[in-house]
Amino acid sequence: MDVDRLDMMTTPAALVDLDRVDANLRRVAAYTRQHGLRWRPHTKTHKTPELARLQLAAGAQGVTVATVREAEVMATVCDDVLLAYPPVGEDRLTRLMALPPQVRLTVALDSGEALGMLDRAARMAGRTVGVLVELDLGMRRVGVQSPEDAIALAGNVAFGSGLEYRGITFYAGHLRLPQEKLGSAMREQSERLATFIEALTDSGLRPGTVSGGSTPTLWRSHDVTGLTEIRPGINIFNDRNAVSVGACAWDECAYSVLATVVSTTVPGQAVIDAGSKALAKEEGFTDTGVYGALLGKPEVLVRGLSEEHGLLDLSNTSWRPYVGERVRVVPNHACASVNLHDTLHLLRQGAWAGQYAITARGW
Amino acid sequence: MDVDRLDMMTTPAALVDLDRVDANLRRVAAYTRQHGLRWRPHTKTHKTPELARLQLAAGAQGVTVATVREAEVMATVCDDVLLAYPPVGEDRLTRLMALPPQVRLTVALDSGEALGMLDRAARMAGRTVGVLVELDLGMRRVGVQSPEDAIALAGNVAFGSGLEYRGITFYAGHLRLPQEKLGSAMREQSERLATFIEALTDSGLRPGTVSGGSTPTLWRSHDVTGLTEIRPGINIFNDRNAVSVGACAWDECAYSVLATVVSTTVPGQAVIDAGSKALAKEEGFTDTGVYGALLGKPEVLVRGLSEEHGLLDLSNTSWRPYVGERVRVVPNHACASVNLHDTLHLLRQGAWAGQYAITARGW
Known part of the structure; x- marks a missing residue:
């Protein structure tokens, strides 16, 4: 040293205190174990395969990425990758399909257009790609707006021959509240989520994966009924926010x-x-x-x-x-x-x- | 094509319309010729030596940079470089002194500490470095606050054996007004600048170079009495601001x-x-x-x-x-x-x- x-x-230079990283990873690993949640950290925070490896060693079951570049890099250290971003565009699809064949790839999307393009690309590549239907639970950025839209899209996924319907996903990036005020917002979110889960289940489209979670809401993830997986990113480093x-x-x-x-x-x-x-x-x-x-x-x-x-x-x-x-x-x-x-x-x-x-x- | x-x-991908770049450079070249101003574009906007070369071909007399990295890159296409940033720190100074010997280097600074470090580095490298004393004309970011401070610092530069006092510089980044409201702000700035120029001249420290200018104030640069040089950066590309x-x-x-x-x-x-x-x-x-x-x-x-x-x-x-x-x-x-x-x-x-x-x- x-x-x-x-x-x-x-x-200026970017510094990472690895002792604190270790402690942060131990804490979230213990939390997810305690509450029976899968942990799929968002690697956009560090963009560094060595740090993804630390997360996997600490108990993460897979990784989340936002870009194809992140998918390509993280695929070198992890065989279970969720692209939490609509895979729109020829270039994105071509490169996604070229990921190593052993990578279990799941993609979040919210439109029939994105679904159609992905299905075509998957069939041409002879690859099975998992799909999570993205829900808007109040952030108003991406995601289907209603249980009816979720059912329509999930139904189409189930019919796509290159695709596999794996469940639903959402991101509550708008919940930026002090921990003591978070409880009621999380319960409200949980209720909204329940309407989607119920409607899908009633239509024979029960979501195997229900993926959510951010760093601000991390320690109240267990308040969201039905959640199976969380994707905190910032938690490995934390920040002033x-x-x-x-x-x-x-x-x-x-x-x-x-x-x-x-x-x-x-x-x-x-x-x-x-x-x-x-x-x-x-x-x-x-x-x-x-x-x-x-x-x-x-x-x-x-x-x-x-x-x-x-x-x-x-x-x-x-x-x-x-x-x-x-x-x-x-x-x-x-x-x-x-x-x-x-x-x-x-x-x-x-x-x-x-x-x-x-x-x-x-x- | x-x-x-x-x-x-x-x-996403960054696009540059070279036809518009050509027209933007022609316009500023004509303006500076018309008003007898030297043109030293800030290359931080494009960070690309090929575009600096276009600026020089269009009539720029030198370039401005904000970092040592920019200085290193722009020195490959231009022999007259102004570092408009305090050269504080061993690493900055070592790399600055290692620029090719034919580069006429000028540095802006506002403190005795920065001056002392630069003088020491220049003497050790056997290099003459020009200095512009940085003035604060109202932005409240960097720059000496009073004519007395400017005289003290310029006097110390003149005594530094590795240094050469070349004048004064300022940046009016706070003047972000519509063109029709800019006139009075520019005149106020001109008056404030005049107090510095007069005081320095009275002390035998007449500034040979008076360097200012930004893109928002570009077309009113001729309202600033005594200005010899402008450093617009954004103008090559322009933007929504x-x-x-x-x-x-x-x-x-x-x-x-x-x-x-x-x-x-x-x-x-x-x-x-x-x-x-x-x-x-x-x-x-x-x-x-x-x-x-x-x-x-x-x-x-x-x-x-x-x-x-x-x-x-x-x-x-x-x-x-x-x-x-x-x-x-x-x-x-x-x-x-x-x-x-x-x-x-x-x-x-x-x-x-x-x-x-x-x-x-x-x-």
Whole structure:
């Protein structure tokens, strides 16, 4: 291990505390075991096959991906891949069908068009592809709107000769509430989900898999009746947004961006070299105009971002950094920040302990 | 040229209309000639040496960069490089000093600490580095706050044996006004700048270079008395923000992101596969919650962004896209979007005509 390396490396740089990663994975593994849920982490957060391998070793039963590129990379370490994204377009389908034959592939979709294209591609490739019908349970992004639409689509899947109907999926990305307020929202979601499950079951289309789950709702997943599988992504790293809704504590944040203070001329402020190009310009769940906080000094907020500048607000601290001082920032949204870097630098007991290339970026 | 390639390529993809680029460069070249201004475009917008070469061929006298990586890449096509960023940190300085010896290097800085480090590095490398003292004219990001601070810093530069005092620089990124309201803001800025120029001149530190300029203020640069050089970046491509303040017209937008419609289940909305990972989540200058508009259909706005989803608001159009349809989005902020892609696909007369690798990303 190389303590000084953190002082010498080019900033901004993405850091991952592997001790915290281990603890985060143990915690979610224990939770899913306790509640009889399957765990299929979303790998878009880290985009790194070595970290998917850690999740599988900790008890994950498969992985979730958002892009074909992520599927291609994660297929090198896992034989059970869910593409939680409509597989629309020739290029997507061609590359999906070219995944290694031993990969059990499941795809989420919400339209007859996507279904038709996938069925044709699967038949031409001589491949069986599982399908989950995507439901909209209130996020209003993708997903069928009614139990009737779900039945129609699931029925068509069951008739598609290259396809296998495996169940339903949803994403409650709109539930960004403090843990104490989450209970009633989760029960409401559970009731809405039940209408879909009942209608499908009554039509002979009982969903074998009911897949949901996000990091903010992670620890209340057992409130959703009928859920069989969860797909938290951010949980491996956590971030300021996860802290803000109580889904983790500050000392469970495993991801940070190492930065250097480059200017202190404006009173009450220090400028670091981690801007939107390193942290990602993502609003907070519970505030606006704040993009991150210092690791170990959460009262120091990143209040403004240009591409190469992060503005630290010093109004709540007596700390006055010097030009050249190094700091670590926990961004609001870890996934979006990771996507901006080529490399994850790994820490063990606080010291540099290696690096992983972030190989599943792009599309 | 290959018309069909646009229909087949993986989406999202970054497109550059080279005919529009040519016209944009001709327009700014004519403006700077007319007003006797030097033109040093900021290459952070495109991060692509081939496009810097086009700018130089059109009449640019040098380039501006924000990172050492950009300096390294642009030094392969240009011998006059301004690093408009404080060169703080060992790694930055070591790599800067390793730029090819024929590169005339100038650096902007605002602190004695940055100055001391740079002087030491320059002397050790046996290199002369030019310095521009960075002023804060109201943006409150970086820059010395008063004429007295500017004199103190410029005086120290003049005494640094590895350095050469070349003048002053500022960035008015806070002036994001419609062209018709820009006049008085520019005059105010001009007056504030004059106090710095006068004080420096009275102290025997007359700035040879006075460098400013952004795309929103580009066409009023001649209102700023004493300005010798402008550094617009976005102007080569333009974007929705540049349109929103009247710095360009829609048909001067040369950059767009090709995307595929992947879902239309939510009424009044269509989902495309260009999300924050392709467009960048940057608020508009003149509105919030909007992240881009369709090329050729500016009434269709991108109203929500997840990492892989862009939500098109169909409330102002009778157009109803089908799943699989391809569209082109002009993002709010071109630079931030370009930084998310590996490749710029080039168009001539609307058809695919080649591609450039975006090689100056990262740090």
